[in-house]
Amino acid sequence: VILGDLAHSRAGDKGTIVNVSVIAFDPNDYAWLESVVTAARMQQHLDGIADGDVVRYTLPSVAALNFVFARKPGQSVTRTLELDAHGKTLSSIVLAMPLPER
Amino acid sequence: MNTLRIGCGAGYAGDRIEPAVELAREGGLDYLVFECLAERTIAMAQLAHLRDNAAGYDVMLGDRLRAVLPAAVERGTGVITNMGAANPQAATDEVIRIARDLGLARRVATVTGDNVMSYVKAHPTLATDDGRTVGELSERLVSANAYIGAAAIVEALSGGAHVVITGRVADPALFLAPLIHRFGWSEDDWSLLGAGTLAGHLLECAGQVTGGYFADTRRKHVEDLARLGFPLAEVREDGHVVITKVAGSGGRVTAATCKEQLLYEIQDPADYRTPDVVADFSRVSVEEIGSDRVAVRGASGHPRPDQLKVSLGYMDGFIGEGQISYAGPGAVARGRLAIDIVRERLTLAGVPTHELQADLIGVDSLFGRADVHRPEPFEVRVRVAARTATLADARRVGNEVETLYTNGPAGGGGATKSAREVLAIASTFVPRHAVTTAVTFEDVA
Numbered sequence: 001v002i003l004g005d006l007a008h009s010r011a012g013d014k015g016t017i018v019n020v021s022v023i024a025f026d027p028n029d030y031a032w033l034e035s036v037v038t039a040a041r042m043q044q045h046l047d048g049i050a051d052g053d054v055v056r057y058t059l060p061s062v063a064a065l066n067f068v069f070a071r072k073p074g075q076s077v078t079r080t081l082e083l084d085a086h087g088k089t090l091s092s093i094v095l096a097m098p099l100p101e102r
Numbered sequence: 103m104n105t106l107r108i109g110c111g112a113g114y115a116g117d118r119i120e121p122a123v124e125l126a127r128e129g130g131l132d133y134l135v136f137e138c139l140a141e142r143t144i145a146m147a148q149l150a151h152l153r154d155n156a157a158g159y160d161v162m163l164g165d166r167l168r169a170v171l172p173a174a175v176e177r178g179t180g181v182i183t184n185m186g187a188a189n190p191q192a193a194t195d196e197v198i199r200i201a202r203d204l205g206l207a208r209r210v211a212t213v214t215g216d217n218v219m220s221y222v223k224a225h226p227t228l229a230t231d232d233g234r235t236v237g238e239l240s241e242r243l244v245s246a247n248a249y250i251g252a253a254a255i256v257e258a259l260s261g262g263a264h265v266v267i268t269g270r271v272a273d274p275a276l277f278l279a280p281l282i283h284r285f286g287w288s289e290d291d292w293s294l295l296g297a298g299t300l301a302g303h304l305l306e307c308a309g310q311v312t313g314g315y316f317a318d319t320r321r322k323h324v325e326d327l328a329r330l331g332f333p334l335a336e337v338r339e340d341g342h343v344v345i346t347k348v349a350g351s352g353g354r355v356t357a358a359t360c361k362e363q364l365l366y367e368i369q370d371p372a373d374y375r376t377p378d379v380v381a382d383f384s385r386v387s388v389e390e391i392g393s394d395r396v397a398v399r400g401a402s403g404h405p406r407p408d409q410l411k412v413s414l415g416y417m418d419g420f421i422g423e424g425q426i427s428y429a430g431p432g433a434v435a436r437g438r439l440a441i442d443i444v445r446e447r448l449t450l451a452g453v454p455t456h457e458l459q460a461d462l463i464g465v466d467s468l469f470g471r472a473d474v475h476r477p478e479p480f481e482v483r484v485r486v487a488a489r490t491a492t493l494a495d496a497r498r499v500g501n502e503v504e505t506l507y508t509n510g511p512a513g514g515g516g517a518t519k520s521a522r523e524v525l526a527i528a529s530t531f532v533p534r535h536a537v538t539t540a541v542t543f544e545d546v547a
Contacts (some may be wrong), residue, residue: 008322008358010315012367015231015529021365023358025321048471057371061387061400062361068369074457077231078142079418079526081459081487083467093469 001102004095007033011027011091016076018050018087020094030063036100042067045097049090067094106284108277108301109354111170112136112183113308114145115160119169121309121332121351126173128348129334133280135274136166136183137306138174141527144270145415147187148245149525158189161198167200167265175206175264182255182276186267188245190214193267194544201265201546203538206547208265211258215539216270218412218532222246230414230528243526245415248532251377251406253289254539255279261543270413272376274302277335285339287459295379296403297341300386303374304345304363304398308332311345311363312394315354326352336522343398344391355394364388377465379403409531418526419456419489422496424503425463426510426517429481436511437462437482440503443510444486447502453495489524495520504522 003009003022006029011020022037023032039056046054057066062088078086109131111122122487126134138160138187139393151158160166163185174181186193194212201208223246226237236243247270256279258266268276278298280282281287287294304311311333313324336344345355364386368374372384386400424444428436441460448455461467463483465476490496500519507514 004320008318008362010362010366012365012508014367014369015527019365019367019369020141021362021368021369023361023365025358049469057369057384058364059371059384059386061385062364064365066368066371074232076527079524081421081457081489083461083463083485089468 001099002095003037003097003099006099007095009090009091009095013077013086016070017068018071018090019068020090021064021066021068022094023062025065030060032102034058034065037065037097039067042094049093104285104339105131106136106281106282106337107334108133108305108337110135110137110305110308110332112138112166113306113310114138114140115162117308119166121330122166123169123173124348124351125332125334126170126177126179131177131179131334132284133180133182134170135276135305135529136185137276139184139187139270141413142185142246142415144413145245145525145527147189147494148415151188156192159187159193160185163193164196164200167197168204171200171204171206175208178504180259180264180280182266182279183275184268184271186212186269188269190267190269197265197267198544198546206546209263210265210267210544211261211263212542213254213258213266213268213271213539215254215537216247218248218537219246220531221532221536222412222414228530228532232528234250235488235529236530238415239414239416239528242416242418244417246412248410248412248537249377250410250537250539251275252279252282254541256283256315257541259283261541263543272378273306274299274376275378277302277305278378281337290405292379292403292405294341296401297343298337298379299374299376299379299403300383300401301337301343302400304360305335306463307363307366309353310366311359312347312355313359316359316362322358324354328352333393344395345398346395356395357388357390357396360388360396360398369415375407377406379406409533410537412530414528414530415525416528418524419491420489420496420521420523421489421495422499422521423485423487424500424517424519425483426503426506426514427481427483428511428514430513433480434462434465434478436513437484439511440484440506441486441515443506444502446487451496451498451502453490455490455499458486458488461485493521493523505506
């Protein structure tokens with residue numbers, strides 16, 4: 001089971017900061033996702049991509065988590081050498097996160 | 103209770119035009135808003151303005167307004183847009199010409215004052231978001247625009263404007279302004295301003311809330327994306343918001359599409375800062391109340407920030423890039439060999455690159471981590487990009503990829519190359535008193 005089986009996601013950018021939402025398809029899965037998809041777990045999953053700490057915000061009213069992190073220094077959309085300058089594809093690697101047995 | 107219908111006719115400078123026409127004709131709109139200024143767009147417009155005094159506003163403004171004005175006039179729909187970019191007055195001049203051509207009587211308002219270049223240059227110790235100071239950018243700085251709030255647009259609407267042209271304005275403020283104007287919301291009613299900001303935030307990327315940027319063949323089906331309908335919000339005087347679209351248009355408005363857009367480009371959902379209010383989206387809920395109708399509730403707000411964010415455009419050297427494809431058995435290995443050759447060539451040729459990135463598109467171009475085992479693709483595309491100080495050096499990067507045709511691994515094909523000057527963006531903050539807005543009116547009888 002991967003995160004994309006239970007949730008959908010969209011990435012956005014502001015300067016060098018990226019946010020990636022994780023939204024439960026079924027709100028009944030939210031509590032479990034909140035317990036297993038922690039900031040630390042996401043930071044481990046994004047090793048080599050996120051620079052520094054991954055911060056998580058919880059939005060139980062919409063069954064969603066919001067992960068916020070910096071990209072590597074200097075990698076803002078307007079000057080990066082990256083093919084995906086915005087970091088919009090990050091939602092896809094977040095959804096590829098393997099989930100533990102429930 | 104009074105309800106205002108506000109549509110979004112564009113979510114970025116190059117967006118589709120037909121959905122805006124559909125909204126203008128069939129949306130029953132009070133206001134149609136076009137949000138066309140990304141972070142860098144206004145800096146590029148400022149460069150165009152420096153080269154040509156009549157340029158510097160959105161090049162698609164004419165096409166968009168010619169397309170929607172007849173229906174907007176017929177239905178009494180006001181138009182609000184930041185397509186003025188770095189030269190709102192020249193944009194207004196074009197709107198006036200178009201209105202005359204079409205024989206439409208209009209009052210057009212121009213909002214100026216977001217350009218804070220002289221203030222910023224006079225305050226070199228201002229800190230930027232990337233850890234520098236404005237002084238360090240000095241000679242390379244090409245634009246400085248403050249994100250202004252809704253007040254100047256409200257002034258324009260109160261003065262009877264049918265079309266309002268602005269430069270840099272906080273995106274949600276384009277939508278908040280007609281709500282303040284029509285409902286008389288107080289400038290310190292933070293809950294209502296938070297609710298109006300939420301409506302603006304959901305609308306501002308146009309198709310991104312109506313099923314665009316959402317479809318996934320695995321599980322998220324969206325019909326008719328080629329005819330995607332753009333959104334409109336029905337906002338009540340008490341701040342209640344319903345997101346919907348024109349019946350029969352493509353796409354869909356569901357709880358899920360609204361949730362994705364709710365969190366788009368949001369960091370702390372309880373602390374969404376705009377010039378008008380610090381909005382709190384942390385307790386928002388969404389509910390499907392009909393087909394393609396979603397009610398959004400629970401936004402609130404706190405007092406507005408004391409400072410205004412300023413977007414700084416500056417020249418940041420050059421980027422040269424080259425690409426070439428390899429296919430079949432051993433494609434990945436030949437791609438890696440090609441990259442090694444280009445790196446060595448740039449060193450041998452003494453091309454100074456401040457930073458170089460080499461990718462195999464199809465393998466590691468999006469997330470890196472080349473050490474992770476992945477299934478071998480049948481084709482890969484080599485991409486080498488490097489930052490240089492001169493355009494000549496940037497061109498060498500692409501050339502060294504292109505010469506792989508006759509000097510590199512077997513079977514390379516489809517080489518392309520490019521070199522461009524980089525216009526980068528940083529941001530800083532200035533006190534409100536540093537920004538003085540002005541509104542002027544012109545009439546076409």
